[in-house]
Amino acid sequence: MQIAVVLFDRFTALDAVGPYETLGRLPGAETVFVAERTGPVRTDTGHLALTADAAFAEVPSPDIVVVPGGPGQTAQMENQALLDWLRTADATSTWTTSVCTGSLLLAAAGLLDGRRATSHWLALDWLKRFGAEPTGERVVVDGKYVTAAGVSSGIDMGLTLLGRIAGDEHAQAVQLMIEYDPQPPYDAGSPDKAPAHLVEKARAEIRSFVK
């Protein structure tokens, strides 16, 4: 069982690390971080790099594909090397998954046409324009396609998929080991719950650079 986590310039670290730290604890699975070229790949803040240990050509048929999002995703929407690899990997994958705006890359590759899917709450309209049917859920499973909402939701997605593949008990053991008993100091993690002016500010910021 091989799990391929895609990296690209200016991805969001937690998008990739959430599924890695949960789903990656599937018994007997090998996780490989893959990118167009091997070597360090910088995150969106520029202050961190994760290593891509393999190039796309070295990982042609992973069992599970995980696509993170992040500000760099916009440029990747036109990266044919990445989109071609997604289509090739998806042709034989058991599960094709994304976190945050990673679903836009799956959609751009033509993999989410007419499928129920999700993305970062600020990107749901975009997802629709690319042919998917966005839902407001945090983790959406449609056939073998599993998409998660923004950034931190990859943890919930990873545990959900781990349960489906390895059973509830294994997923619970992983949840216990990573002590995932969330106690956020605020209840502002979704546009329905956050103060309205913060939601509007975030929407305005997105509008200012996405046309």
Added chain:
Amino acid sequence: MQIAVVLFDRFTALDAVGPYETLGRLPGAETVFVAERTGPVRTDTGHLALTADAAFAEVPSPDIVVVPGGPGQTAQMENQALLDWLRTADATSTWTTSVCTGSLLLAAAGLLDGRRATSHWLALDWLKRFGAEPTGERVVVDGKYVTAAGVSSGIDMGLTLLGRIAGDEHAQAVQLMIEYDPQPPYDAGSPDKAPAHLVEKARAEIRSFVK
């Protein structure tokens, strides 16, 4: 404002990435990943490396120190280069923090003597042996020392500290941006909540390799 996140061989990725993705979004702050030597540092699974962009000597006086944990922490308990750097950095830091068994490294450096602190639930006894006063809380603030429970708790710690430094509103905006509205598919994230046999199994596994 400089935030130093410590890396060492076989650390747990999410321990480091949780605070980075939250606290690291402090306005005007620079986050730097620091280790004994620069270059890629492998995580506990061996399947991922994060880049240390600076060596200890290059980051003598960060404002905030973040120490992750992970299986590799045991070997680091006797790494004088790391313990010396922790003591030096702590001498001028505004906040000294840890996630998971990172608190054992702070304790080994003599920084948690008599202080209320926490760690991964499987390591609380150890923490006591090193002079701290373990509590069952997920995030513990004692003076400038902020310790968090296992792995995923670094997200809660990061938001908590972000709120103290930059204000509730900024912390809420970050929570909204990383869509931290946790919906774990199980309620097994702490030893109080997980099925008892999974808790006992985890304790037995730890006993088998920690004397």
